[in-house]
Amino acid sequence: xxxxxxxxxxxxxxxxxxxxxxxxxxxxxxxxxxxxxxxxxxxxxxxxxxxxxxxxxxxxxxxxxxxxxxxxxxxxxxxxxxxxxxxxxxxxxxxxxxxxxxxxxxxxxxxxxxxxxxxxxxxxxxxxxxxx
Numbered sequence: 001x002x003x004x005x006x007x008x009x010x011x012x013x014x015x016x017x018x019x020x021x022x023x024x025x026x027x028x029x030x031x032x033x034x035x036x037x038x039x040x041x042x043x044x045x046x047x048x049x050x051x052x053x054x055x056x057x058x059x060x061x062x063x064x065x066x067x068x069x070x071x072x073x074x075x076x077x078x079x080x081x082x083x084x085x086x087x088x089x090x091x092x093x094x095x096x097x098x099x100x101x102x103x104x105x106x107x108x109x110x111x112x113x114x115x116x117x118x119x120x121x122x123x124x125x126x127x128x129x130x131x132x
Contacts, residue, residue, distance in 0.1 A: 024084075028084040031085070043083050046079055051112045054069065054072050054076075054112070054116060054123070055113030064120075071127075073096075093124055093125055095124070096121035100121045
């Protein structure tokens, strides 16, 4: 069951058109084709925990460049790498930029906490700088 099948992804055609020829997209399709409902539950649970922890750090006034936020950004990167495709720092920073540039991604993170899309992007960039 692929990501598109599991989620009824309304953006599946757009994603295929934009990224279908990339190794990341192809690897994600290969991996997700084998996932069970339990796998998807775990992906959502673990991803949600990371997002909630990021939201809590933001609300607590933790700087995006501090250890708490960058550690959470690293967990975010590793989560993607575990379930979808290898996610080196350069790829992760591109995702962080997209979370701010694309209103659909921004809206997702803003539901968790106002300002979270930019906070996560900044934490991702800070994390990439520290692990390179």
